[in-house]
Structures are given as structure tokens and as C-alpha cells.
Amino acid sequence: MLKCIAVTDLCVGMFIHEFCGAWMDHPFWKAKFLLKSEKDLQRIRASSIGQLWIDVSKGLDVAEDTLSVSPEDVAAAAEASLLAAVQSRPARLGVTMEDELQRAVKLCANSKAAVVSMFADARMGQALQFERAGELVEEISDSVLRHPHALISLARLKNADEYTYMHSVAVCALMIALARQLGLSEALVREAGLAGLLHDIGKMAIPDAVLNKPGKLTDSEFATVRDHPVAGSHMLLESKQLSALVLDVCLHHHEKMDGSGYPHRLAGEQISLYARMAAVCDVYDAVTSNRAYKPGWDPAESIRKMAEWKGHFDPEVFQAFVKTVGIYPVGSLVRLQSGRIGVVMEQQAGSLLAPKVKVFFSAKSKTPIPQETLDLARLVGRDRIVARESAADWGFQHVNQLWTGF
Numbered sequence: 001m002l003k004c005i006a007v008t009d010l011c012v013g014m015f016i017h018e019f020c021g022a023w024m025d026h027p028f029w030k031a032k033f034l035l036k037s038e039k040d041l042q043r044i045r046a047s048s049i050g051q052l053w054i055d056v057s058k059g060l061d062v063a064e065d066t067l068s069v070s071p072e073d074v075a076a077a078a079e080a081s082l083l084a085a086v087q088s089r090p091a092r093l094g095v096t097m098e099d100e101l102q103r104a105v106k107l108c109a110n111s112k113a114a115v116v117s118m119f120a121d122a123r124m125g126q127a128l129q130f131e132r133a134g135e136l137v138e139e140i141s142d143s144v145l146r147h148p149h150a151l152i153s154l155a156r157l158k159n160a161d162e163y164t165y166m167h168s169v170a171v172c173a174l175m176i177a178l179a180r181q182l183g184l185s186e187a188l189v190r191e192a193g194l195a196g197l198l199h200d201i202g203k204m205a206i207p208d209a210v211l212n213k214p215g216k217l218t219d220s221e222f223a224t225v226r227d228h229p230v231a232g233s234h235m236l237l238e239s240k241q242l243s244a245l246v247l248d249v250c251l252h253h254h255e256k257m258d259g260s261g262y263p264h265r266l267a268g269e270q271i272s273l274y275a276r277m278a279a280v281c282d283v284y285d286a287v288t289s290n291r292a293y294k295p296g297w298d299p300a301e302s303i304r305k306m307a308e309w310k311g312h313f314d315p316e317v318f319q320a321f322v323k324t325v326g327i328y329p330v331g332s333l334v335r336l337q338s339g340r341i342g343v344v345m346e347q348q349a350g351s352l353l354a355p356k357v358k359v360f361f362s363a364k365s366k367t368p369i370p371q372e373t374l375d376l377a378r379l380v381g382r383d384r385i386v387a388r389e390s391a392a393d394w395g396f397q398h399v400n401q402l403w404t405g406f
Helices: 038-046 071-085 097-123 131-146 150-155 160-181 186-198 201-205 219-226 228-239 244-252 273-288 299-307 315-325 399-404
Strands: 002-006 015-019 051-055 333-336 340-346 356-362 367-375 385-388
Touching: 097 131, 097 150, 097 160, 097 201, 131 150, 131 160, 131 186, 150 160, 160 186, 160 273, 160 315, 186 244, 186 273, 201 228, 219 228, 228 244, 244 273, 273 299, 273 315, 299 315, 299 385, 333 356, 340 367, 340 399, 356 399
Parallel strands: none
Antiparallel strands: 002 051, 015 051, 333 340, 333 385, 340 356, 356 367
16 A cells, blocks of 8 residues: 655655655655665655655555645645756757757758768778868757757657667767756867767777667677777777867766776766766667667656666766756657646746646547647646656557657
């Protein structure tokens, strides 16, 4: 049996089922565990979480005279804690999501062509020319500044056969947005963007048959793939045109905070800030993209799953990343309290829990409804997101067209 209780009523011996509010507000990156120590209890009480769910069938119950917390209180507390957590973002230049999406279509096409050409030179062993790379980073940086979600969201919609090239564009845009969220200087923002653009250039040393293999890799093939950071760093080093920051990201974007990554099994502070940033950006775009061997995950589901990978990411960098793309990133399929299903159209500056959502289907009647874009920030107390949904489970075929408009 589940009960929602106040953190002040929590005690050692209770089984925690779920924290209320956002997982970025509490000190634990796991869910569903038995609270065994007083130290962990104090860490929870010191966090900004006010309520949580316990499972009394797996641990201690609360005293009978303890007042329980209503679901409405839980929702209000979650919203309040996130509002307090959101940091300020760089000012936009007054461009709408729709307008920037139109520009981003052309920019994605131009970016892909430039990356294909640059990576082809790398595959052929020719001298790498990075003048166009710098120009490309500037163009992507300007797009992200005009509207931070347009290009990032659009670059996610890549075909499996163009993954390697558009993945580089997407990670570039994500690195730029994350760098700004972290308050880095504009010079470092662009360096981070260039690092994102070139982080996977070592994949040009991998045979296409292995790189695009739809089935499971053999041990030998997997070892070849794992060599791409080292191969890429050698390519970039030989060019003698790039900073140590860019080289470091190329070499170490697959390192993990717990030391289980590769190629050097670095851990914690041994990994540079920029490599820690790239680790998050690289994985997010990878898991949300269609690959030769698997379809992409829903963006919101990806954020949830990544949050549960203990020891993989720097918690502070990951928190900043979530504030960059949102708990429900653009393109996420969600169900509202009203029973309507919709797709996230745009993030709100004031709340990670209240994006703009275009509703188009009724979960109650299981029928289409007139499309309508709702600003959930204006509907607080009347409607809100209550769950993530899967397009495959509902049989929806063209969800992306609802938010892109094409």
C-alpha cells in the first residue's frame, strides 16, 4: 500500500517508493529503496522535497495520527520546487519557435552537407580544414540564441542513415545551449560547440559495415567502435588547428563519473567539465534518435531514464541540461489531467512543468479531438501534465508533424 507523507514524517525503516516533485531537487538518483541510515534521512530532509510516497508493505508505516498529504498538495509542492529551481536563461531575440524552425530546416541541410564533406576528408586521410566548421558553429550558436529549442529539437529528427553526421550537428547545438545555461563566456560557448561538432570524427576510422550494422556487434566490432575517441583525437591532433578543450572532448566524451567509461576509465573530477557536458549531450541525442538497430526513445522518457543511470553523469551538469531542454522536451507525447493527449510544442521560461502543449486526442474516448495549443502556465490548477505517453502504444504515426508543422 502506498502513502504520501510529509518529509518531516519520514523515518529510518520506511521504504521510499517515489519522491514528489522533480528528481533534480533531491540528493538521490535512484527510486524505490529502503531508507536504512540516519545520514540519508537528514540528506532528504535537507533537500527541497516536501513530500514523498512510501510503500508500507515493504517498510515501516507512519503513526496513525499523522496527517497525510493530498495529491493536490503534492502537485502544488512539485510546481513550487521547480519554479524555485529554474535558473535564468539568456535572453531570446524575439523570434518565435515557428519562425526559427523554418530557418533551422535550411541550417540543418547546410550543416549536414558541411559535416559530410569534412568527415569524408577525415575518412580519406586528407588534411582537415576547419574554417567551415567555425562558421557553422557561429550559425548554430546564433540559431540557439534566437530560440534555444528549434534547432535542437529538429536535429533530433534524423534518419538512421544520416545519424553520424546530424548527430554531430545536434550535439553541437546541445553543447552551445548547455554552455550558456552553465554561464560560460561566449568564447567558451563556441569552443564547446566546436567540440560537440567534432566529438565523433573518429567514427570515420570505423568501416561503414560496422558503423551502420543493424544487428548486434561482435566483440571485435564493439572493440573497433570503442576505439573511435582515440582515433578522433589523433586526427584532430595532427591538424594542429584545435584547442586542448576540443581534443579533450573528442577523447573523453565516453568517460563516466564512476570510472566505468572509456578509453581511460577516468572518474569524477578527472573528467573535464566539457567532457562531462559532452557525455550528457551525446547520450541524449543518441537515445532520442532513430538508429540502424533501434528506434529513438521519446524525449521525456529519455530524460527520466538518464536520471536513473547512477554513476554515469555529473549530477550538476545533468541538472543544468534538464533545465536546458526541459523535463518534457519539445516533441514529447504527454497526457493531461483532463484526459487529453498532446505533444509538447515549446518550453516556458517560468516552469519546467508547464510547457505549451498541442492536444489532439482524448484518452477517455480514444478518439481524435480538435487540435488546440494550451499554455499550461496559464492553466495552473485547471490542467497539467500527469504522464508521459508512447506514440507506439497509441498507434500514432505522425506526432512530429504536429509540432514541426511539416
